Amino acid sequence: MIGRSTTTAFSVSALLLCLATLAALAGCNESGGGGKVPDASDGDMLRGVVTTYRNAARQLGRPPKDYSELEAIYAPVSSNPAEYLTSKRDGEKFVVVWGLNLATAPPDTVVAYEKVGVDGKRMLVTLDGYTREASETEINELEEKAKANR
Numbered sequence: 001m002i003g004r005s006t007t008t009a010f011s012v013s014a015l016l017l018c019l020a021t022l023a024a025l026a027g028c029n030e031s032g033g034g035g036k037v038p039d040a041s042d043g044d045m046l047r048g049v050v051t052t053y054r055n056a057a058r059q060l061g062r063p064p065k066d067y068s069e070l071e072a073i074y075a076p077v078s079s080n081p082a083e084y085l086t087s088k089r090d091g092e093k094f095v096v097v098w099g100l101n102l103a104t105a106p107p108d109t110v111v112a113y114e115k116v117g118v119d120g121k122r123m124l125v126t127l128d129g130y131t132r133e134a135s136e137t138e139i140n141e142l143e144e145k146a147k148a149n150r
Helices: 004-026 042-060 067-077 081-085 136-147
Strands: 110-113 122-126 131-134
Touching (some): 042 110, 110 136, 131 136
């Protein structure tokens, strides 16, 4: 049986891997030095939310129920964990579907999405890490479907 300290170490290691992946996905500046590395896209940030949601569920033994439980996962590696839960496009915290049963939810279940989005479209992410834009009507339908997986 895995002990709590081993599980916590695994969660922190998985989070560090996720953050390193986000940095790599952001790419490097082609100027060769002195330039600013581009920020991670909202798609990358949303995929990070799914990873963090899974880590929180594993660490808590149940799905996370609020932002503080996700931010606690980021806390060991960031002085501002809320930044990982905030959209770069609209500046608002991502809306998270709390309490999902990860063991039974289908891979296309919506986990999080932008609160406002841009030009009538909001980015969303599904349990399998797929990101895309959707209309408000579609977001509402998908969130209702996701809530059935609690």
